[in-house]
Amino acid sequence: MKQHPDNGTRTSLFMKIMTLLSAVIFITTAVTTVYSSENAISGGTEPQLLDSGPGPEKADRDSVASVEAFGKVYKVLMSPRCMNCHPAGDVPLQGDDSHLHTMLPKRGVDGKGVYAMKCSNCHQATNTPGLHTPPGNPKWHLPPADMKMVFEGRTPHQLAKQLVDPKQNGRKSMKKLLEHADDTLVLAGWNPGEGRTLPPMSHAEFKEAWTTWIKNGAYAPKP
Amino acid sequence: MIKLTINQKKHQVDVDPDTPLLWVLRDTLGLVGTKYGCGVAQCGACVVHLNGEAVRSCVTKVSRAAGQKVVTIEGLAARADHPLQKAWLELDVAQCGYCQSGQIMSAAVLLKENKNPTDADIDAAMAGNICRCGTYLRIRDAIRLAAEMQRNPSKG
Ligand code: FES
Ligand code: FES
Numbered sequence: 001m002k003q004h005p006d007n008g009t010r011t012s013l014f015m016k017i018m019t020l021l022s023a024v025i026f027i028t029t030a031v032t033t034v035y036s037s038e039n040a041i042s043g044g045t046e047p048q049l050l051d052s053g054p055g056p057e058k059a060d061r062d063s064v065a066s067v068e069a070f071g072k073v074y075k076v077l078m079s080p081r082c083m084n085c086h087p088a089g090d091v092p093l094q095g096d097d098s099h100l101h102t103m104l105p106k107r108g109v110d111g112k113g114v115y116a117m118k119c120s121n122c123h124q125a126t127n128t129p130g131l132h133t134p135p136g137n138p139k140w141h142l143p144p145a146d147m148k149m150v151f152e153g154r155t156p157h158q159l160a161k162q163l164v165d166p167k168q169n170g171r172k173s174m175k176k177l178l179e180h181a182d183d184t185l186v187l188a189g190w191n192p193g194e195g196r197t198l199p200p201m202s203h204a205e206f207k208e209a210w211t212t213w214i215k216n217g218a219y220a221p222k223p
Numbered sequence: 224m225i226k227l228t229i230n231q232k233k234h235q236v237d238v239d240p241d242t243p244l245l246w247v248l249r250d251t252l253g254l255v256g257t258k259y260g261c262g263v264a265q266c267g268a269c270v271v272h273l274n275g276e277a278v279r280s281c282v283t284k285v286s287r288a289a290g291q292k293v294v295t296i297e298g299l300a301a302r303a304d305h306p307l308q309k310a311w312l313e314l315d316v317a318q319c320g321y322c323q324s325g326q327i328m329s330a331a332v333l334l335k336e337n338k339n340p341t342d343a344d345i346d347a348a349m350a351g352n353i354c355r356c357g358t359y360l361r362i363r364d365a366i367r368l369a370a371e372m373q374r375n376p377s378k379g
Contacts, residue, residue, distance in 0.1 A: 102265070115332050115348035130263065133282065
């Protein structure tokens with residue numbers, strides 16, 4: 001059957017539009033699927049937008065790598081060397097079993113203790129030699145009362161969210177958070193004084209995980 | 224030579240800078256009111272004031288005190304008449320007495336920073352001072368009495 005020339009033009013136009021439409025639909029579906037499956041794999045929760053500092057660009061983010069790195073970070077932060085000074089209550093913890101600090105020193109307003117029980121009354125600038133002696137650092141303290149930065153009892157999801165929230169992390173920007181890996185009090189965890197176990201990995205390994213977690217978007221693991 | 228100011232008197236001592244302040248006080252300078260209990264910051268017998276803070280002299284290197292102001296029980300009050308000392312006598316706090324100079328030096332920081340401490344404040348301040356004779360209740364009463372004397376000197 002012969003087609004009317006006009007009809008032929010209309011048909012080919014119709015075909016072109018349909019092809020274009022299906023292509024658009026295909027691409028949209030594909031992108032959506034990839035995006036949601038990525039979220040499903042990592043369980044990543046986007047961090048809140050953070051204040052100043054070189055926050056990771058959207059394109060550089062990798063939620064899978066970020067969440068995986070946080071797994072390591074979490075192990076270190078929940079080890080006694082870190083968690084003992086981030087207690088849920090107002091008394092620091094002590095020892096590898098994280099018992100309440102004997103003598104029950106209190107946090108105080110600034111985190112440096114109260115009255116005759118200030119941290120630096122016993123904790124010197126350096127470790128005191130011998131077993132069961134006070135470990136040292138020039139700025140030995142707990143987080144202050146108005147921002148307790150609790151680690152004890154936090155799930156990975158809760159801790160990750162808390163760490164990137166300036167209202168809960170000591171008002172730290174992304175840049176400051178990255179730098180915090182080399183804070184002398186953080187480093188003290190790897191020089192804990194005699195008879196105390198070290199965190200479960202080297203400081204270098206921890207710092208790498210910390211940086212990877214943050215630079216890939218500081219995603220929180222699934223709740 | 225390390226320069227120290229102890230009880231407002233200047234001293235020069237020829238000791239290793241890592242020597243515990245307690246050793247210098249007791250052995251080098253003969254100020255034996257400050258006691259040695261545990262040597263590892265766990266009992267409070269060795270408390271002295273370093274720039275007004277109740278440091279444990281057994282773990283404080285003498286180098287930390289260099290050029291700073293140290294006060295021991297001997298220098299707490301010129302005539303041993305600090306309200307705490309008076310209250311201690313009045314209530315007969317001491318039993319063997321070994322822990323008491325540390326107790327008083329810790330309590331003195333509490334009363335300097337809090338003129339009217341509650342029992343909870345007293346417990347928080349004194350939790351690190353151990354008394355093997357168990358005089359805790361009298362210590363608490365004496366701190367309350369001393370606080371009152373401090374607020375109304377006529378009562379002393
Ligand atoms: S002797 Fe210093 S605290 Fe026990
Ligand atoms: S009075 Fe004996 S140890 Fe306190």
